[in-house]
Amino acid sequence: MSALRLTGAALGRLMREDKLSFLGLVILVLLILVGLLGPWLPLGDPTRIAAGPRLGPPSWAFPFGTDELGRSYLPRVVEGIRATFLLSIxxxxxxxxxxxFFGMLAGYFRGMTDHLVARGADILFAFPAIIVGLLVAALMGPGQISAVAVISIATIPLFIRVVRSVTLSVAGRGFVTASEVAGATPWRVMIVHILPNIIGAVIVQLTYAMSIGMIIESTLSYLGLGVQPPQASLGSLLREGSAYLTIAPWLVLSAGIVLSLAIMSVNLVGDAIRDAIEPLKGRALS
Incomplete structure (x- = not known):
């Protein structure tokens, strides 16, 4: 816990010094708050048909315009933010x-356990997310559960590789050896001694995996394998808007800009966390 408090203090100091990361944090917090509070904000009903003219341009009444059914696009984008963030998280x-769990097993026990886990991660890593999405959708049908399954399968190898690498370096330290000599069980060593020392790397990887998850979810929904109508995600809104790109480009621009801001903000916050944990390896502060 003390390590986490030190990391939190370093992160707070870095945010104050690094304006770009602070901006990313502000954007990320705003997007999450808007997505969570969307149903209670006075934005309108995202499913109400003929709320305005079909494919109407942005205006005071409809800041993001309207879609092909006359639905206000702003509440639909807010609903898409909530769906994309929720599924990715x-x-x-x-x-x-x-x-x-598997990364710690591989890094601590090594030998055959390490070989099996590492080869399993390599096998999962070899399959493109789109191919996995097609297979999962064929077995389970398109929808939110399929999107969660595909994101998990696609990002598990990344976690295993990072956690395994960090565990290998921690497992050879003196305090781990002393705990083993004192008679601690392997599970106690991993939970009490190794896990607190790798949690920083896990958090950093979590933020990067979050951005990858949003990209995968949006891609699946764009292909019709993720969130299904009448519900909306940023990817499904991009798919719907692409059909009217030449006559109503604001549909694609609104969802695309919001998705880009979401991914950018997550990556900036992830960079700040990495720099707080490994200040000597981080990028130069602006």
Missing amino acids: VAVSITAVIGS
Whole structure:
């Protein structure tokens, strides 16, 4: 816990000094708040048909314009933010638990355990996310559960590789050896001694996996394999708007800009966390 408090203090200091990372944090917090509070904000009903003219341009009444059914696009984009963030967070959280567990197993026990886990991660890593999405959608059908499954499968190898590498370096330190000599069980060593020393790397990887998860979710929804109508995600809104790109480009621009801001903000926050944990390896502060 003391290491986490030190990391938190370093992160706060870095945010104050690094204006770009601070901007990313502000954008990320605003997007999450807007997505969570969207149903209670006075934005309108995202499913109300003929709320305005079909394919109407942005105006005071409809800041993001209207779609082909006359639905206000602003509440639909807010709904898309909530869906994209929620699915990515759920999937990456599941991945973090599973990937960290197997990564610690491989890094601590080594030998055959390390070989099996590493080869399994390599096999998963060899499959492109789109191919996995097609296979999962064929087995489970398109939808949110399929999107979560695909994101988890695609990001688990990344967690396993990172956690395994960090565990290998921590497992050889003196305090781990002293704990083993004192008779601590392998599970106690991993939970009490190794896990607190790798949690920083897990958090950094979590942020990067979050951005990857949003890209995968948006891609799946764009292809019709993720969130299904009438619900919206940023990817499905891009798919719907692409059909009217020449006559209503604001549909694609609004969803695309919001998605880009979300991914950029997550990556900037991830860079700040990395720099706080490894200041000598981080990028120069602006």
